[in-house]
Amino acid sequence: xxxxxxxxxxxxxxxxxxxxxxxxxxxxxxxxxxxxxxxxxxxxxxxxxxxxxxxxxxxxxxxxxxxxxxxxxxxxxxxxxxxxxxxxxxxxxxxxxxxxxxxxxxxxxxxxxxxxxxxxxxxxxxxxxxxxxxxxxxxxxxxxxxxxxxxxxxxx
Amino acid sequence: xxxxxxxxxxxxxxxxxxxxxxxxxxxxxxxxxxxxxxxxxxxxxxxxxxxxxxxxxxxxxxxxxxxxxxxxxxxxxxxxxxxxxxxxxxxxxxxxxxxxxxxxxxxxxxxxxxxxxxxxxxxxxxxxxxxxxxxxxxxxxxxxxxxxxxxxxxxxxxxxxxxxxxxxxxxxxxxxxxxxxxxxxxxxxxxxxxxxxxxxxxxx
Numbered sequence: 001x002x003x004x005x006x007x008x009x010x011x012x013x014x015x016x017x018x019x020x021x022x023x024x025x026x027x028x029x030x031x032x033x034x035x036x037x038x039x040x041x042x043x044x045x046x047x048x049x050x051x052x053x054x055x056x057x058x059x060x061x062x063x064x065x066x067x068x069x070x071x072x073x074x075x076x077x078x079x080x081x082x083x084x085x086x087x088x089x090x091x092x093x094x095x096x097x098x099x100x101x102x103x104x105x106x107x108x109x110x111x112x113x114x115x116x117x118x119x120x121x122x123x124x125x126x127x128x129x130x131x132x133x134x135x136x137x138x139x140x141x142x143x144x145x146x147x148x149x150x151x152x153x154x155x156x
Numbered sequence: 157x158x159x160x161x162x163x164x165x166x167x168x169x170x171x172x173x174x175x176x177x178x179x180x181x182x183x184x185x186x187x188x189x190x191x192x193x194x195x196x197x198x199x200x201x202x203x204x205x206x207x208x209x210x211x212x213x214x215x216x217x218x219x220x221x222x223x224x225x226x227x228x229x230x231x232x233x234x235x236x237x238x239x240x241x242x243x244x245x246x247x248x249x250x251x252x253x254x255x256x257x258x259x260x261x262x263x264x265x266x267x268x269x270x271x272x273x274x275x276x277x278x279x280x281x282x283x284x285x286x287x288x289x290x291x292x293x294x295x296x297x298x299x300x301x302x303x304x305x306x307x308x309x310x311x312x313x314x315x316x317x318x319x320x321x322x323x324x325x326x327x328x329x330x331x332x333x334x335x336x337x338x339x340x341x342x343x344x345x346x347x348x349x350x351x352x353x354x355x356x357x358x359x360x
Contacts, residue, residue: 102237
């Protein structure tokens with residue numbers, strides 16, 4: 001019975017943890033879009049994140065059921081060369097924002113599990129340094145799109 | 157400050173005369189806004205495979221204004237951004253854009269087969285051509301324009317990135333290099349310079 005009690009305790013702790021994890025109440029996502037490339041090529045995902053809280057937070061990772069892997073990256077230009085580097089986390093200052101746009105910070109979506117075509121909506125789970133998670137819907141746009149295309153708000 | 161009316165008239169006449177002379181002899185340098193590289197780089201020359209699997213050389217694009225850009229298809233951010241901008245530039249040129257070709261040269265021939273490149277470039281613009289080939293032929297073209305690329309170490313999953321030059325090299329209809337466009341330059345300036353090259357025909 002002791003092991004059962006432990007299991008119950010663990011489960012309840014896990015539930016508490018999950019309940020806590022689902023509440024990224026202070027961060028809002030907007031202009032969320034994905035640039036869809038042909039075949040299985042990796043796609044870039046872009047979003048504006050606003051932090052309404054008095055506490056700074058940071059985007060630490062992201063995941064999706066549509067892509068096998070999501071990585072946080074930064075493109076940079078040095079001496080006429082374009083390069084891409086992995087980023088551990090992206091800070092959102094208190095009452096500040098983080099902007100992920102082409103040519104700067106972006107999420108790289110790799111190995112689509114199912115085909116994504118322009119017009120589709122892809123949900124990404126954005127994880128923050130405090131353990132909270134923000135589900136955000138990204139609109140899939142054609143390869144030659146320049147931006148989100150409209151004031152498309154990411155649905156909570 | 158008072159200006160002499162005769163001096164103003166003389167200046168105006170000289171200006172008109174220079175315009176007329178320039179127009180007749182076609183020898184006045186084109187008033188490019190981007191970095192003018194005329195005479196500073198060798199003419200376009202390569203032997204590569206196009207996205208239809210056919211061997212092509214610079215001669216195949218003679219008569220077209222060429223926009224040369226080095227990149228790779230597994231680049232999810234900067235390369236698509238550049239190609240999307242070039243698509244907008246082509247749209248802004250209207251019918252004149254038919255006289256231009258975007259040559260997207262892969263610096264990742266290991267992954268960029270003609271078929272992959274074909275789907276990729278056509279997702280951006282119908283006047284874009286994907287070029288790949290033997291590593292040494294690509295390196296020769298990159299070096300010819302003092303460009304560079306570096307394959308970064310592969311990650312755990314075997315995926316890797318390629319750092320590459322971000323410039324766009326613009327050649328006239330005779331394959332002579334004319335201007336260089338970098339990400340810092342405005343799109344208006346590129347449209348302006350392409351307009352000059354496309355509407356003036358071949359240069360002596």
